[in-house]
Structure formats: structure tokens, C-alpha cells
Amino acid sequence: MPATSTAEQEQAATSSQKSxxxxxxxxxxxxxxxxxxxELWGHLGWQDIKQRYRRSIIxxxxxxxxxxxxxVGLGLLYSQLFGATIGTFLPYITVGFIVWNFMLGCLTEGTETFIRNExxxxxxxxxxxxxxxxxxxxLTLMFAHNLLVYFVVVTIFWSDLTTAGYTITEGEHAIAQPGISWAILYAIPAFVLLxxxxxxxxxxxxxxxxxxxDIPPVIQSLTQLMFFMTPIVWTTDILYRFGPDGEGSWRGLVANLNPLYHYIEILRxxxxxxxxxxxxxxxxGAFTVVGWGLALVAMRNYRARISYWV
Structure with a gap:
């Protein structure tokens, strides 16, 4: 058989295997x-929680x-720094931390998803x-455990959070909030989306x-920066408090151009x-569509190589 035809057959077989x-x-x-x-990933996730706290009393x-x-610690501190009412500011920080921990886990632990399961x-x-x-x-199970803190905080400050027109911080730029109502049910589809x-x-x-x-340590470093850039321990109205431009100020872009702020706010x-x-x-919603599109592309191109990379 000619050498050229053999080479063509090998090239065709290689391209067929890749396709x-x-x-x-x-x-x-x-x-x-x-x-x-x-049933498989549900069992594995639950075993992770049990294994992490094995031989622990609580x-x-x-x-x-x-x-x-x-x-509670940061809520008491920042409420004094920003001159905010503890009854509304502490629930704000508490829910922000709960949602942030879930998102942070998806980013940091997500980078080691396949490495840990070698x-x-x-x-x-x-x-x-x-x-x-x-x-x-x-992470969902951990989120459910953290919700116990939310229920306790909301129970303590129920009268503050159900008062129509309450504000999280004080000042002329403070935004009046409608208070807890039936709209709390939006939290269910919000978490599903998260x-x-x-x-x-x-x-x-x-x-x-x-x-x-090198990506995991890079992500961890960036998340530390994004934590302080995201309205978690501070509110968006604080951006307008110290400037003359009011609500149209460029300072608002610090929050609005941060996608993590939108992720936190749909649930908080x-x-x-x-x-x-x-x-x-x-x-x-836009990030969800684009993100799953990129994930599908990554699965198509590199799914077969992951077992070799780990």
C-alpha cells in the first residue's frame, strides 16, 4: 500500500476520533x-457534609x-460606622453574607470540582x-443551615422589617423600602436561579x-477584592451620600456594573x-444563558480530556 494512502487513512482516523x-x-x-x-450527586453532597463534621459534637x-x-459582629460594627439603624441594617448584612457565602463557594469550590473528584x-x-x-x-445544604440565622434575625427585628417605608441607612439619599410582604416568595425562584x-x-x-x-488561587484573590466592591456590608445609597451629584452620580456604576451585586440582590x-x-x-438571566452556553462549549471541546488532566 502506498505510504501516502496510509498517512491519509491515519489522518482520517485521527480526525474521526476527535470529531x-x-x-x-x-x-x-x-x-x-x-x-x-x-440520587448519586445528592448522596455524595450529603456525605461531604457528614464527613466534614465527623466526630463533632454539634x-x-x-x-x-x-x-x-x-x-452579628460586622452588623454591629458597620451600623455604627454608617449611622444605620441596627434593626434594619443587621438583617441586610446577614442575608448579604448568606448569599455571598453560597456564591463564593460556587466560585472557589467550583474551580476544584474535578480536581477533588480525581x-x-x-x-x-x-x-x-x-x-x-x-x-x-x-453548598445548598450549607445555605439551608445558614438560613436558620436569617429566621432568628427576622424574628427579632420583625416589626422593623415589616414597616412600610423603612430605610436601611439614614440620610437624604436613603431609599424607602416596602417592607416584607408576599413578595418574599420571589426568594424561591431567585435561589433556584442562583x-x-x-x-x-x-x-x-x-x-x-x-x-x-493557577486559576484557583487567582479566583480566591479576586473574590476578596469583589467582596469589598460589592454592596454586602455597605448599601448603594452610601455611594451618593458624600457627593453632590445625587442619584445620577458615576458612583452608582460601582454597584450597577458589578454582576455579583445583581446576583445578591435578587435574593436579598x-x-x-x-x-x-x-x-x-x-x-x-442573561448571565445564566451565556454561562451555560460557555459551559456547553467547554464540555464539547474538553470533556474527554478531564480524566487525563486530573
Missing amino acids: STRSWAKAWEDITQGFRQR GPLWITLSMAITA GLIKHLPAPLTVYALRTVWR AINGGWVAILFGIISTRYR APLIGSVQSWVHWVVV
Whole structure:
């Protein structure tokens, strides 16, 4: 057989093999099959919580206790710094921390989704999406534990949060809030949307970090900066308090151009009876579509290589 025909056959076989591994259908099948195997990732996520607090006296309640100490300590401090009423500012900070911890976990733990599951990936014939959903489910359980702090805080300051027209901070730029009402039910689809975003974050950043191991520390460094740039321990009306430009000031861009602010606000606003803007939902919805599109592209191109990278 001529050498040229042999080379052509080998090249054709190689290209055929690449096309079979880089398939939109297989990438989509991996994602759909991963969601269907909820018993697997549900069990693995629950075992992560049990393993983390094994031989502990109060177990997962350490999650709730640490959140309570952080929220109360910073709430008391920043309420004095900003001259805010503790009855409305403490719930604001508490919910902000609870939502931020969930988002932070999706970013930081999502980068190590496949790295931490090296043994299972090499020996368990399961969709790779299972390990991303395992991470999101574990963080969801931690979020549920932290909600106990929210219920306690809301119970204590119920009269402040249900008063129509209450303000989180004081001053001429303070925004009047409608108070807790039936709109609190918007928190349910808001968290579902956050969890859906956690899925694509774990998949996309997990794939990138598996290939480039410098990404996790970079993400951790950036999240520290983004924490202070996001209205968690401060409110947006503070941006306008010390400037003459009022509400149209460029200072508002610090929050509005920060996508993390919109992610936090779609869940925090209904939980504390704050003003709910449709802009937050549009921004988060757009990032959801784009994010899952990028995750699908990453799964198509690199799904077959993850077992070699780990």
C-alpha cells in the first residue's frame, strides 16, 4: 500500500476520533444525564457534609454558628460606622453574607470540582456534570443551615422589617423600602436561579482550573477584592451620600456594573422586604444563558480530556 494512502487513512482516523469526542450531542447528554442522576450527586453532597463534621459534637450547626457570629459582629460594627439603624441594617448584612457565602463557594469550590473528584472520575463511569452538581448540592445544604440565622434575625427585628417605608441607612439619599410582604416568595425562584448558575460556574471554571492549576488561587484573590466592591456590608445609597451629584452620580456604576451585586440582590431584596428591581433579574438571566452556553462549549471541546488532566 502506498505510504501516502496510509498517512491519509491515519489522518482520517485521527480526525474521526476527535470529531467523535468533540460532539455537541455527547456534551449535552453528559449534562442531561448528570441532572437525572440526582440520587448519586445528592448522596455524595450529603456525605461531604457528614464527613466534614465527623466526630463533632454539634456537627453541621458549626456552619450556622460561624455565620451568626460573623453577621452579628460586622452588623454591629458597620451600623455604627454608617449611622444605620441596627434593626434594619443587621438583617441586610446577614442575608448579604448568606448569599455571598453560597456564591463564593460556587466560585472557589467550583474551580476544584474535578480536581477533588480525581479518584471517582478515573474509576466511576458517571457523567462529569455529576461532580459539579455535587458541589452545588453541598453548598445548598450549607445555605439551608445558614438560613436558620436569617429566621432568628427576622424574628427579632420583625416589626422593623415589616414597616412600610423603612430605610436601611439614614440620610437624604436613603431609599424607602416596602417592607416584607408576599413578595418574599420571589426568594424561591431567585435561589433556584442562583443554583442553576452555580452549575455552569462549577463546570466551566472546573474545566479551566483542571487544565491550568493557577486559576484557583487567582479566583480566591479576586473574590476578596469583589467582596469589598460589592454592596454586602455597605448599601448603594452610601455611594451618593458624600457627593453632590445625587442619584445620577458615576458612583452608582460601582454597584450597577458589578454582576455579583445583581446576583445578591435578587435574593436579598425579597427576604428583607427591600425594593426589587427587574434589572437584577434581566442581568442574572442573561448571565445564566451565556454561562451555560460557555459551559456547553467547554464540555464539547474538553470533556474527554478531564480524566487525563486530573
